[in-house]
Structures are given as C-alpha cells and as structure tokens.
Amino acid sequence: MAGKLRGRTLAGKPPGMLDSAMPDPLDLRGLACPLPVLKANKALRAMAPGETLVLLATDPAAVKDFHAYAQETGHELLAWAEEQGRPGERVFRFALRRRQEA
C-alpha cells in the first residue's frame, strides 16, 4: 500500500517518512525448496547494499534454508515469523538485508 507512494519524493530532496515504507513482500508462497532461496537470492542481488527484502513463503523448510542461506552469503536475516495463513496453510515472513559489500 505505502509502497506505491515511494515515487512521490522528488530526486535531490531529503528522504521522507514514506520512503522508509516497505514495498510489498515478494510472494514465494506455494514454492518448494530450493525455489524460495533461489528466487530470494535473485531479488537480493538486484538490490542495493543495506536494502531489505521481505518475502512470504509456505514451505516449512524455508525457515532452516534461509538461516543457512544467511550464514553462507553474509546477507542478514533480520527477522522471520510464522503468520496466520489460510486454514491448513503455514505462512512464513522473512526480512533479509543485503550485505554491505557487493
């Protein structure tokens, strides 16, 4: 929702409060290992150092996979949590921050 407003701030102006809005999460629900990690890795590599990627996944193995991924790559797993999904569905939300050096 707030992500739509990101373009509003004019170039050269100091960043505003809306610029810190999280974009919509990358939706990796329904994908099984290793696809969530591969797709997250691709998205992170397109981002600037220090930027945060938020994603949703439904594969319970993603919890272990993203911890291992962060350990191996040096990207930081800021947070993860299990969220309420549809009945019978487990949804996990992850926030990964791209490491500083390229």
Added chain:
Amino acid sequence: MTVLLLTHRDGLQHDMGEGHPECPDRLRAVLQALDSEEFADLLRDEPEEATLEQLTRVHPADYVEAILAIRPREGDRIALDGDTIMSAGSARAALLAAGAAVRAVDEVCTGQVLRAFCATRPPGHHAERRRPMGFCFFSNAVVAARHAQAVHGLERVAILDFDVHHGNGTQDCVQNDPSILFASSQQMPLYPGTGEASETGVGNVFNAPLPPGAGGDAFREAWEGLLPAVEAFAPQLVIVSAGFDAHARDPLAQLRLAEPDFAWITQQICALADRCCGGRVVSLLEGGYDLAALASSAAAHVRTLLRS
C-alpha cells in the same frame, strides 16, 4: 484506576489521500479495539480545539496562523512536504489533537482522572517549532507539557516517546528547556535521521537508538537505561508519545516488538509515575501503520493504563 479516553470523530476528516499510511482507518481501528467490553470502565469525552494561546507556548504565532490558513476546498489537498498533506478537515483535526492533549492535562492535573489516553490524529512528535514534518503539524506533547506548566504550575514535565521514529519535533521544541525532559527510543537508521545518543540538549534529552531488526529484548534494555534518568528528574507529570510502529508488522520500520512489549513499557511508565507524581500519565497516540497491530498494541497500552 480512572482513565479518560479523549477522541473526536472529526479526527477522521483529516485525509492525506488514498494509500497514505496515516489514514482515517487508523483511528477507526484503535476506537474499535477500545470499544470491547473490557474497556467499559474508560471514561470517554470529546476534546475542543486548542487555542492560539495554547499553541503559541510552543510554536511562533506566524507558524500557527500559516498552518491554519491552509484550508483546501473539499476534495482538494495541499502537500506541505512529500509526507505531510492537508485536506479540508486537516486544520480542525490538528487543533482537536492538540486540544485533546491540553484537556487531558487539565483532567489529570486537577485529579479528575488518574491517567488519560488521546486517540487522535494527526500525530505531533515530528512537528518542529516552525516546520510541519512527517505527518505532523503541531507538537501535541509539548503543547500539553507547557500547558501543565503555565496553567497548573508544574515545574518539571517528562515526555517519553516510544514511537519507532525519533521525535525530532519534540526534541526541537524542548532541547533548550531544562524544565522538560525528553526520553526517546527509535530505530536508527530511519526517518527523520536524528536521535543519536549524543543528542542530549541541555542535559534534558535522552536518546536510545535501536538497529533495524531489534526486538523486544533490545527495546526493554534501552528503556531500562533511560528510565533511571527520568526518575532522577522527578517529573510532576509524565506525557507519553505512544507510537505503535515499532511493532514487527509495521510497514514503515523494521523493529520487531509485539503487544507484550507495549504493555511492558506502559507498565514501567505507570510505575515510575506512581513513584514520582501520584501516577499522573497523559498518553498521546503518535504512529502505528499496520491497522491490526496498531489496534492490538493500543489496546495493550490502554489495558495497562487501566490496570497498573
């Protein structure tokens, strides 16, 4: 405990446009949560607009007049910066938010109630003496503090701010005023970019920055560091800038608090107020942009105001 809830339906008339996170639904969500049976003991009333005299204890008169002169026609909007936008109902909503803070001080300082919570918008803690910023127009918390001093004769007032963004406006208004203490936790780096521990005012400002991703443990540790300084100041009234955007679900920041953390800080503040100033706490809604997290966190806050 007697706790007063101040809110006004005209707070819904401040509309910064579709998709803006500081939206009327925030107020609806908070009020809906406070409508449940467990809050039946809350006293409820509507505030009046703050007066020019009350506002100019903080902001220069020409600033207040300039803001109030911006009255877009119904359906129009005027952006003061990329974040902070006025609609037809904005000036009145801003006056009611400041007026609620003033009224809360009156009720608490005269002993009519022990504590008060203002469910109001726009928020105030980014508004500097002469600059609107970050969804804020008037410094509701400092207007309240100066009112307590001018009308109720208090000498020392503390403003405690746990909104995830730094209360740069509050700090701007009080940093040269040793009669008001400002203590604040915030995510850094994050908007507005201030709030380093090295920003200390005239010894009356205490900042505790937290890194992105920090959770409840780091938050509690930060406040365990701040609260002794507040207690040493011996405030005669505690004003809270209660923002709930440090919640893990918030879309504008990256801290990881949950409802029990907001209950904890509220309990700590009430216990401090009980020791320093007969329990007097005036709490003002600041940020919080995930509607469900805002509602449940504000409910945890008010529940704790009622019970502790």
